Amino acid sequence: xxxxxxxxxxxxxxxxxxxxxxxxxxxxxxxxxxxxxxxxxxxxxxxxxxxxxxxxxxxxxxxxxxxxxxxxxxxxxxxxxxxxxxxxxxxxxxxxxxxxxxxxxxxxxxxxxxxxxxxxxxxxxxxxxxxxxxxxxxxxxxxxxxxxxxxxxxxxxxxxxxxxxxxxxxxxxxxxxxxxxxxxxxxxxxxxxxxxxxxxxxxxxxxxxxxxxxxxxxxxxxxxxxxxxxxxxxxxx
Amino acid sequence: xxxxxxxxxxxxxxxxxxxxxxxxxxxxxxxxxxxxxxxxxxxxxxxxxxxxxxxxxxxxxxxxxxxxxxxxxxxxxxxxxxxxxxxxxxxxxxxxxxxxxxxxxxxxxxxxxxxxxxxxxxxxxxxxxxxxxxxxxxxxxxxxxxxxxxxxxxxxxxxxxxxxxxxxxxxxxxxxxxxxxxxxxxxxxxxxxxxxxxxxxxxxxxxxxxxxxxxxxxxxxxxxxxxxxxxxxxxxxxxxxxxxxxxxxxxxxxxxxxxx
Numbered sequence: 001x002x003x004x005x006x007x008x009x010x011x012x013x014x015x016x017x018x019x020x021x022x023x024x025x026x027x028x029x030x031x032x033x034x035x036x037x038x039x040x041x042x043x044x045x046x047x048x049x050x051x052x053x054x055x056x057x058x059x060x061x062x063x064x065x066x067x068x069x070x071x072x073x074x075x076x077x078x079x080x081x082x083x084x085x086x087x088x089x090x091x092x093x094x095x096x097x098x099x100x101x102x103x104x105x106x107x108x109x110x111x112x113x114x115x116x117x118x119x120x121x122x123x124x125x126x127x128x129x130x131x132x133x134x135x136x137x138x139x140x141x142x143x144x145x146x147x148x149x150x151x152x153x154x155x156x157x158x159x160x161x162x163x164x165x166x167x168x169x170x171x172x173x174x175x176x177x178x179x180x181x182x183x184x185x186x187x188x189x190x191x192x193x194x195x196x197x198x199x200x201x202x203x204x205x206x207x208x209x210x211x212x213x214x215x216x217x218x219x220x221x222x223x224x225x226x227x228x229x230x231x232x233x234x235x236x237x
Numbered sequence: 238x239x240x241x242x243x244x245x246x247x248x249x250x251x252x253x254x255x256x257x258x259x260x261x262x263x264x265x266x267x268x269x270x271x272x273x274x275x276x277x278x279x280x281x282x283x284x285x286x287x288x289x290x291x292x293x294x295x296x297x298x299x300x301x302x303x304x305x306x307x308x309x310x311x312x313x314x315x316x317x318x319x320x321x322x323x324x325x326x327x328x329x330x331x332x333x334x335x336x337x338x339x340x341x342x343x344x345x346x347x348x349x350x351x352x353x354x355x356x357x358x359x360x361x362x363x364x365x366x367x368x369x370x371x372x373x374x375x376x377x378x379x380x381x382x383x384x385x386x387x388x389x390x391x392x393x394x395x396x397x398x399x400x401x402x403x404x405x406x407x408x409x410x411x412x413x414x415x416x417x418x419x420x421x422x423x424x425x426x427x428x429x430x431x432x433x434x435x436x437x438x439x440x441x442x443x444x445x446x447x448x449x450x451x452x453x454x455x456x457x458x459x460x461x462x463x464x465x466x467x468x469x470x471x472x473x474x475x476x477x478x479x480x481x482x483x484x485x486x487x488x489x490x491x492x493x494x495x496x497x
Contacts, residue, residue, distance in 0.1 A: 024376045025288050026323050037276060041375065043321040066328050071315065071371035072278035072294025076409045078369050081317055082330065115321035115328075117373065119292055120275040 003159040003174060006167045012210050014151065014163040017218065019131070019225035021139040029140025031225070033132035036165055037122035042132035044140040047110035061107035065095035065114045067129050073121045075166065090126045097130055097150065097182045097192035103143040112142055123166040124152045127180050130192065135222050139229065147222050149215035150182035150192060153207040155199055160207050162214045179204070181211040185219035188212065240445060244431070247446035251434040257442065258287075263483050265438040268494045270387070272395045280396025280417075282495075284388040286438060288378035290322075293388035294371050295396045299407050302358065302365040310357020311367040314343035316385060322374040341465045342372070342386045345423040345454035349462040352393060353418035359405050368393070368417065379440045382452060383491070386425035391495045393417055422495075423462050424488035427452040428480040430472060435479055437487060451477070453484035457492070461485075 009015070015036030024030035027043035034040075050056050067090045069079045083091075098114065114136065116129040127150035134148040154164045157174040169178055177197025183190055190208070199207070250256065260266070266287030275281040278294035302309055316339040318326045331339070346352060357366035370392060372385045400411030429439050429450045436443060448470030454463035461481065466472075472480070 024290075024321065025378065026376050027321070041321065045320070045324050048324070066320065068319070070275070070292065070294060070317075070373050071369070072275055072281060072296050075277045077298065078296035078371070081315060081371070083328075113320065115319065117319060117321050117375075119294075119373070120277060122277075 003157040003161075003171075005161070007165065011159055011161050012214070014214055014217070015165065017221050019135060019221050021135050021225045021229040027136070027140070029136045029138070029142070031132040031135030031139060033128050033135065035124060035128050035131075035163060037120060038124050038128045039118060039120045040125065040128035040132040041117045041119065042129065042136040043115045044112060044133075044136040044142065045115075046112035046140070047107035047142075048113070050109065050111035056109040058108050060104040061109070062111045063095060063099055063102055063104065063114065064111055065091050065098065065116065065133065067091045067094055067116045067126065069118045069121060069125065073118050075121075090129070093192055093194065094126060094130055094133065098133055098137065098148055100189070100191040101134070101144045101146045101148045101184055102137065103145060106143040112137070112140075123164055123169050124180070127151050127182065130182050131218055131222060135225055138226055146184040146186045147219055148182055148191060149185050149218035149222065150180065151211055151214045151218060152178060152180045153211040154178045155197065155203060155207065160203060160210060162210050179207055179211075181208060181215070183212050183215040185216050243442060244446035247443055248432045248434070251431055251436070256436070257440055262434060262436045263487065265487070265490070268387075268491065270391050270494045270496075272391060272496065278392070279399055280392045280394070282388050282391035282395055284384045284391060286380055286384045288376055289380055289384050290375040291381065291384045291388045292373045292375060293385070293392035294373075295392045296369045296371070297396070297399055297407065298367045298369065299359065299364050299401070299405060300367045301363060307362035308355065308358045310352075310354040310365045312343065312347060312352060312354060312370075313367065314339045314346070314370045314372070314389060316342070316372045318374050318377070318381070323377040326374070326377070337465070337467070338372070338382050338385050341382060341425060341452055341454070341463060342389050344463040345386055345425050346389065346393070349421045349423040349454070349456045351390065351419060351421045351423050353420050356418040359401075364405050366398075377441075379444055380427065380438045382427050383425055383438065386423075386454065387491055387495070390422055390424070394419065394495060394497055421456050422492050423454045423456055424491045425452050425454040425463070426484040426487045426491070428483050430468075430470060430476060435476065435483065437483060451480050453481060455485050455488040459485050
């Protein structure tokens with residue numbers, strides 16, 4: 001039985017996306033990524049000195065990521081401030097996803113900090129965070145091999161979908177599988193892959209194809225956000 | 238050393254009546270207030286004062302009232318000075334500066350009785366509404382305190398109470414049109430002393446150069462409902478009087494930026 005999406009989207013259609021670069025003046029680079037009602041802000045600071053000193057690596061730099069939902073951002077109860085097991089896990093899987101794109105050897109002994117904050121959420125927060133962070137890293141001029149794009153894929157009933165909303169993730173009378181993925185759009189390599197729910201091998205492979213295609217669209221939106229900022233900068237100059 | 242040179246520079250300019258951005262001593266940067274910026278919050282707002290940006294969100298819950306106030310609702314203010322918003326802020330538990338902003342904002346709202354907590358009880362001694370206000374810095378270019386206090390009140394004004402289930406627990410899926418019971422609109426104005434000059438809404442360099450500051454929170458009728466002195470320096474009584482005058486005058490101006 002096919003699952004009809006509550007907001008009338010096609011199964012491979014993402015929610016409306018809006019992206020911006022350079023939204024936080026104090027940061028070395030910053031990005032904004034809105035997909036549906038999920039909003040992610042990201043700021044990059046660095047490369048800067050890494051302390052304590054014993055953490056410094058003379059052969060390569062360090063990338064540190066902190067993901068955080070604002071206390072009022074979730075549906076339901078207030079999210080208690082500070083790191084939770086969930087936010088720490090998302091921070092480190094995000095870090096691993098971004099690491100594949102960042103040329104760490106270009107800033108030995110130093111650290112690049114990425115801070116992701118979510119003022120409003122409607123599922124897909126880690127993916128939106130990765131998309132915003134990638135824009136912020138590029139905006140900061142951090143040397144990278146590729147951008148990083150991410151989207152949640154999944155299955156509701158027997159239907160494979162991209163970019164699940166909270167209403168879709170929370171469907172109760174059908175089995176739901178949730179599979180966030182992240183790709184380096186130019187090389188086509190997957191850099192984040194998680195799944196919870198039940199899904200067959202064949203479905204995973206098909207969902208990955210859908211996710212990859214969606215990430216290519218996101219990549220164009222990310223590039224446009226950066227171009228828009230730097231073209232505007234040229235006009236203002 | 239660096240600080241001493243910076244201070245000399247800022248003070249010299251102020252003596253000639255000049256600020257970096259050409260503002261008057263008691264002039265704020267452009268203030269914008271945007272309501273309803275986060276749909277899962279019961280109320281929310283974004284305040285920008287110049288380049289400084291703060292988000293505020295209100296979440297409500299039903300909790301057991303404090304034993305000494307069994308017929309009142311509860312109020313809580315929390316401030317997150319996020320590392321996203323400044324290279325000077327770090328992750329981790331709130332530092333003294335965040336705690337100070339939260340407590341001064343809380344005091345202004347509590348002491349002015351801006352929210353009528355006596356109307357937020359559901360079952361005496363058992364169930365009351367708890368109003369939780371979270372303030373999150375997005376970009377720090379000075380004067381986070383005044384921006385935070387204004388954002389908190391804007392989010393409170395924007396709040397619509399969630400529904401209740403039959404068992405008097407919160408039903409976040411239903412939204413009512415009921416506003417919080419409000420009595421007043423306190424506004425915090427921080428006046429900074431640099432040398433013998435008094436200024437409002439400082440830039441970061443002006444904060445570096447300050448001797449002392451005084452935050453004064455005024456109610457709509459001009460009554461003062463909270464104060465907080467900061468910085469290492471001191472004030473003369475004449476300076477305090479002048480600061481009170483500035484605060485009352487500016488409070489009306491900031492209040493007018495929030496649509497009610």
